Amino acid sequence: MELSRRTLLAGGLAAVLGGTVVACSSGMDTGSTKKNATGNLALWCWPGGLGKSVLDDTIAHFPDQHIKYSEVGGDFKQKLLTTFSGGTSIPDITGIKGEDIASLLPQASRFVDLKTIGADDAFLGQYLEWKVKQATTLDGKVLGIPIDIGPTALFYREDVFTAGGLPGDPAKVGEQMKSWDDFLQAGVELKAKNPKAFIVADAVDMYGTIVNQGTSRYIDKDNKFIGDQDHIRKAWDTVVKAITLKVDGKTLGGSNDWNAGLDQGTVPTVVGAAWVALDIKAAAKTSVGKWRVAPTPGGPANFGGSFLAITKNAADPKAAFEVIKYMLSPDNEAKAFADAQIFPATPAAYDKPQLKAADPFFGGQVPIDVFGPAAKDIPIAYEAPLDAAIAVPFTDALKLVQVGKKTSDAAWAEAVEKAKQIGKRQGVQ
Numbered sequence: 001m002e003l004s005r006r007t008l009l010a011g012g013l014a015a016v017l018g019g020t021v022v023a024c025s026s027g028m029d030t031g032s033t034k035k036n037a038t039g040n041l042a043l044w045c046w047p048g049g050l051g052k053s054v055l056d057d058t059i060a061h062f063p064d065q066h067i068k069y070s071e072v073g074g075d076f077k078q079k080l081l082t083t084f085s086g087g088t089s090i091p092d093i094t095g096i097k098g099e100d101i102a103s104l105l106p107q108a109s110r111f112v113d114l115k116t117i118g119a120d121d122a123f124l125g126q127y128l129e130w131k132v133k134q135a136t137t138l139d140g141k142v143l144g145i146p147i148d149i150g151p152t153a154l155f156y157r158e159d160v161f162t163a164g165g166l167p168g169d170p171a172k173v174g175e176q177m178k179s180w181d182d183f184l185q186a187g188v189e190l191k192a193k194n195p196k197a198f199i200v201a202d203a204v205d206m207y208g209t210i211v212n213q214g215t216s217r218y219i220d221k222d223n224k225f226i227g228d229q230d231h232i233r234k235a236w237d238t239v240v241k242a243i244t245l246k247v248d249g250k251t252l253g254g255s256n257d258w259n260a261g262l263d264q265g266t267v268p269t270v271v272g273a274a275w276v277a278l279d280i281k282a283a284a285k286t287s288v289g290k291w292r293v294a295p296t297p298g299g300p301a302n303f304g305g306s307f308l309a310i311t312k313n314a315a316d317p318k319a320a321f322e323v324i325k326y327m328l329s330p331d332n333e334a335k336a337f338a339d340a341q342i343f344p345a346t347p348a349a350y351d352k353p354q355l356k357a358a359d360p361f362f363g364g365q366v367p368i369d370v371f372g373p374a375a376k377d378i379p380i381a382y383e384a385p386l387d388a389a390i391a392v393p394f395t396d397a398l399k400l401v402q403v404g405k406k407t408s409d410a411a412w413a414e415a416v417e418k419a420k421q422i423g424k425r426q427g428v429q
Contacts, residue, residue: 036092036315041065041323045095046076049147049306050327051336058327065319077104084110084311092314093324096144098305101134102385105143112310112317113141119321126330127345130380135307144307145324146345148336150273151375152209152301154183154294155280157287158363160197160268164190170365173294180210180238183297187247194265198249201267203242204398205253209271210235211391212301212381218391218419219384224429227390228416239398240408250402259283271296273303274343274371281361291362293370300374305345347376386426393418 036042041062059067070091072079077100083090084107096104119142124132127146135144154173162168166186167176177183187199200206211217211232218227226232242248251258251267261267263286270276280291308328310320326332333344334352349355350372358364397415400406406414420428 034087034313036090036313039066039315041067041093041315041320042089042091043067043069043093043323044072044076044080044091045069045308046097047071047073048340049095051332051339051342053339054327054332054336057332057335058323061326062323065323067323076100090311090313092311092316092320094309094311095147096135096307096309098134098150098307099388101144101307102383102387105135105137106385108137108141108143110312111143112312112314112321113143114145114310114321115140115142117310117318117321118325119145123325126348128347128375128378130302130378131305131345133380134305135309144309145328147306147308147328148275148304148333148342149345149375149378150275150302150304150343151371151378152212152271152273152296152303153367153370153374154296155270155272155276156292156294157265157268157290158292159290160194160265161190164193164197166190168292170292170294170370173292177294177297180206180298181241184238184242184245184247187242188245190268191247196264196266197268198247198251198266199269200242200248201251201258201261201270202253203239203248203250204395204402206242206271207235207239207395207398208303208391209296209301210238210298212303213296213299213379215379215381217381217383218387219382219423219428221382222429223384223427225390225420225423227394227419232394233412236394236398236408236412240401243402248402254279263287274367275304275341277361277367278341284361288361289363292365293362293367295370295374299379300377302378305343343371343375347372350375384428386423386428390419390422390428393422 055069059069076097080094124142128149131146131149132142136142156173158168161173166189167173177186183199190197190199214231216226216231218225220226249267251261258267262280262284270280308324310317314320330344330346330348331352333346334349334354336342337344338354344350350368355368356366358366393415397406397411401408401411
C-alpha cells in the first residue's frame, strides 16, 4: 500500500479499478517458461506493498526457501513486463497492483493457475469473492491471491458538519446522506451557513467512485462499447450537478490547498478508500479527533488493492504458494493493517484486535464498523483490459466542464466519441 496512490487517483479512473470480473481468456501470450534456479525464492513488490513485520516474519518462517525480497520502485508493471521479455531474473512471486490486473490477465500464460497447486474453493473462500474475481480469467484460472482492498467511506469533519446544521453522528450522517443527491443537498445547506466549506473537495474525483459503485462499466462481455449508456451518464450528471450547485471546491486531492483545507475546514469531507486515512492523518495537524467515518453516499465502492501471483518461471510453484498462503492469512493481513493501513481482503481479519481498535484520530470511532460492511458489499462489475484507457476521455472532459471551458452536453459528446475511437482501434465493437 502506497501513499502515492492518491496521486494516481487524482489523475482519474485510468489508474484505479472497482470490484471487477476481468474480460480475457488465458491463452493470448505464451511467455517464457524457463524455470528459475532452485535454492532461492525471489519475491517482488513495490515500496509499501507488504507489511514490514509480516514480510520479515515470512522470511524467517521459511528459512529453507531463502526468500530474496526485492522492493521495486517506479513503474512496477513496466519493469515486470520488461523482465518477462528479457527472460531472466523473473521473480518466483510477484505483486500485481489492482490497477494493472485487467491488463495483465491477457498474459495469463506467464502465471501459474493457483487452482492447480492448492487454491481450492475452501481456500479462496477466505477472501472476498469480488476481489478474487478480479484475478480470475473468464475460463476460470485464478492468477492472484489478494493482498488488500480499498473499500470506500465518507471521511468528514464532525465539528464542521454540526456547526453547519448537519448531523455529526456517523449513523445519522449515513442515514441522511444515503444517495449522492442527498449528499449534494447537504452540501448546499452547509455552504449556506459556512460559505468556505465545500462538501465536495473535487467534483471530478467523485466520478470514479460513482462508476465503481455500479455493476457495469465501459465494455460488456461481448466486447461492445457501453460507455454511452445510462449508468455512465448518471455518474457524469452527478458530477456536473455538484459543479452546478457550486458545492465543488475544485481542490485536487493531495495538493497543498487540500492538505491545508483538512485542518481549516474548507475541505470538510473526503470520499476515499480505507488507506486514504493515512493521507488525512499525515496532512491534518490541528483537527485530530474531529474526523469521523460514515458510509459512502450511493453505496460501497473499491479503489485499489493488489495481489500476489506466481510466475510460470517459479522453480517450485507449490512451495511459492505455501509462502503466499502464510503471508496472506487472516492473521497476517490484520498485522499488515497495523503496519501500514493495508486493508485486509479476508473478512476473518475484521474481527482481529488490530482492526477492532478505536481510533483516536476519528474521535474514538472504530473504522472497521464502516469499512467492514462496505468491503463485503462491493459490487461485481465486468471489466475488459481496455476499460481503464477508455475511461480517461470522460474524466478529461469533466475537467473542462469544471473550469467552464465546455458545456456538459458538448463535453459528453466529445468524451463518448474519443472513448469509442480508443476502443475501435483495439477491436472493441
